Amino acid sequence: QIIGVVWGAPTEFKFNDVIIPEDKVPKWAPEMINHAFGQDDLYVEMTFLRSMEQYGLDVPIRQAGIDFANSEYALWCANNAGRTNLRKGIAPPDSSHPQFNKCPNDIDYQIEADFAGLISPGLPSSVIALGEKFGRLMNYGDGVYGGQFMGGMYAEAFFEDDLFKVIDAGLACIPADSQYAEMVRDLVRWCRESPADWQKTWERCLQKYRKDQAYQKASNGGIDVKINGAMVLLGLLYGQGDMEKTVVISMRGGYDSDCNPSSAAGVLGAMTGFSKLPARYTQELKFEPKFSYTAYNVPALLDVCERLARQVVAQQGGRVEKGADGKEVFVIPVRAAKPGVLALSWAPGPVAHSLFTPEEMAKIKFPIRTYPASQFADPDPTRRAQKVLDVCFPGWTTSANAPDMNPGYREQMGQTYNVLVTHPPKKGEPVILSKTVKVPEGDPQLTVNVANAPNGDFRLIVKVDGALAFETDVGGKSDFRTFTVGLSPYRGKTVKLELFNQPTGWINEAASWAQIEVSGNNN
Template identity: 25%
Template sequence: MQQTRTIILFLIVCCIACRAKAQKPPEPLLLSAYQDRVKAVWAAQILGAMLGWPFEHKAASVSWIDHLSDTITHAPVDDDWYYEMVALRAFEQYGIDMSVQQLGKQWLQNAAGSWGSSEQARLLMLRGIMPPDCGHPRYNKLWHTIGPQFSSELYGMLAPGLPNVAGSLARKYTHINGYAEGADGGVFVAGLVSLGFTEKDTRTIVRKAAQLIHPASPYRQCLDMVIRLAAAGKSAPEVFSAIEKRWRIEYPASNNAVANGGIVAACVWFGNGSFLKTVNLAFQAADFTDADCNAASAGAVVAAMHGMSALPAGMVRQLGDRIIGRQLGGVILTPAVNESIAQLAARTTAIGLQLLKNKGMVIAGSRIKLIAEPVHTQPAELFRLEALTRFWNPEWKLRNPGFGGAGGGMPGLRGITYLEDSVLATYPRDEVKGVLLTRTITLNGQKELRLSVGVDSMRAWRCMVFINNYKKFDQLMEGPASGRGWKTIKIDLTEFAHQQVTIRIYQRVLIPGKVSGNAYWKDLVIQ
């Protein structure tokens, strides 16, 4: 009995010791170290992206990349850091509690939004559709892509060692250009950078940042797969291959958030805190990825961990402490950019200190006393493409829609499912099955099914209509030489009067000799 009591007492003491260790606050962050690491995060993003531009949406690297072109004397403005510069201006203009609507005003003031979901957001805001709506799937057809992910390092910089705060900021503000998987990417990257200021092990950083995302999210499921495989001893190439095989099938565009987010996680995990190793993993990960953005995000974590000393000094000097540019793509920036990276870092630090004080951190002299916080999983933010009919025509159910989407200007992606005002655009996830729109109804006086369908120039798809098991329509829809063509289809329902019928309308896309494309559904009326 005495031996049993001794064992129990020993176990209790061990539990208390473990709990005390778990709750031990992180070491104070020196103000000088905070400033140095913030500057490093800005510089790491820039260097990672610039080194990665030759591989962005192109064949992957098979060589070690460790230098910039000798002709580079400054950092050109790029969306990878411009949207963060605009967000910093918004914090300075509106304060640390600014709304996402105020961030939208800053985007319009500075002409942010050149490509992808960010371009969609800017164009929507110009039409009067403001945040958070301009990032929602109801309006933004590229809500699931990488825009929020590559512009959320700022939120980690503003909340060093506070991943929940960083993740909350990212969730709130990335709704300007993303939702669900798209916003999850922003939360994950913000968490990675925040944890980089206090954690010393890259595996721990990845594990903890992943916990910010709800397990029901496809983004979290991708991260869990990365962690499981890496922890089981799989190599970096094996993990990258698994990411691409599982998640690029679901999200085929090269700028999707989920597969690229998995690559970022693996780069941080296997990079072991080395900047050049981390970014080279991003360049080598897989063909036709968003390699520059992935390198920028993963490299930023190394910078948050180690500061400027982790970055190649020669390349840092080549940046000349300047970011310069007057346009991104075809968008003229207002005003043109000509800024000091060091000053950008100082301004970021100033906002960060305001935020830290607001969150109860004590800043005593040259030290920031951080409070340890366990990572809390955010509530699930999920969206299924099938749900688009809620906003279009809730009487119909959508089956087997696919993502697709534009990616790095790559031509040939055949379709994408989204809403365009009152028009539903569809393309199948499974090209064999095609897309299905279905509805079950008892006909009480309705005599006709009328649908207005469209097809893009030089594209084609086959429209098939079944009433119960009877095929009532089967015709090829071919686009005109230019623009979008429309056709009105009318199906006589009189033979089914007073019956309950199941109506099935298919978009089939495997058509010999034709280039398949989106189907557009304007009206679907039973009258």
């Protein structure tokens, strides 16, 4: 997995619907293997391993959801949508339901499902069950099936040298009438029809799984699980069992071109074994560093996977025997995979009405409370902004706002929630937010988290009792930025704070306020 993701990382999403030119393919260097420890494409699934390590193989899906909600790494796409829902109190499986999650068919669980096969050697029913638990935190339908397919290939790869049999084992884990399963069958057939021309097969993938609208339902474009799963298979089918060929072909297919070669290389690695990997891929690997946001370095990760695999084998009716030579052997029952009932992201089944209880919400470190927009409805922009202040920033008042850019409440802007948007009433005249506060003792400061509008700017001015305390232009990329203003000269005093959304011209002069907070060492 590490080989594929670090090799492809410089190309990720830079080439969509085009093949990456040969001269744009990064060159492998042995030290690259240590670029893995901060890779989100690797450490997310370690959260799932940790849940099972702490709570057992049968960890409830709701506990798995709490653990995922408490993760501290940045997320995107389905992962972010699912985690946001969990933090809002929408418990799994509804956290991934298309009614609440607009990314159900994204690639996310496919990226993270390697663990399910690695701890389920020869046991597809375990792979399927793990997908129904951990995959449903963020994905639905094909989004889950992509992960179950990958996990099923891993589970078989320990015992099989025939790639087509490995692919069949993955297929057996998902509904045969799903579009994802159709994609897998297409890739196998197209490869057999054009065994020496992977680019011709790539073109057929493009025509059907990107340009045919029948296969773009509930799709978010190039992040869709089917086209990226096709790129994984492209590398495996045309890589001829060679690690470099497999990674490079999967990468050159484009789209999520670090995750896809990671999945392909991981399956191939499980088929061939670590000892058969060329030294240039393994010789520089450092075993001590921990993967970001996790409890694991490489030895700890190997240990937890082996311990969980032993538990899965026992749970599935197998056992571990020791031969006369002292070597242990897993005795694994051979059982047919039984995939779940077909679910379609564009025609989803009913919601489960699953919400976290107050006791469960108390366990979530980063809860998100948002409000219905109707709570702040008012035809007057100033009254609308004041309603938001009363709820989100109590005690603050606003001067007049113009109706331009719709001042008021925004539930979410990017990954920021409960935002107030203000807009100056006219050119040259600011919106002023004001509050009288008693400045705390210690090392008091005012913290403001604010963003400009796209293609706009404004001047942020802070005054304390009418005296200028801080000013800066807020413009350029419309990301939220945090500014702090020291209030030590006023500690223990009651003062009037004023924040100015001062127009610098008259183009997109709105300000978006996410945090306005006065604090001291003891607050």
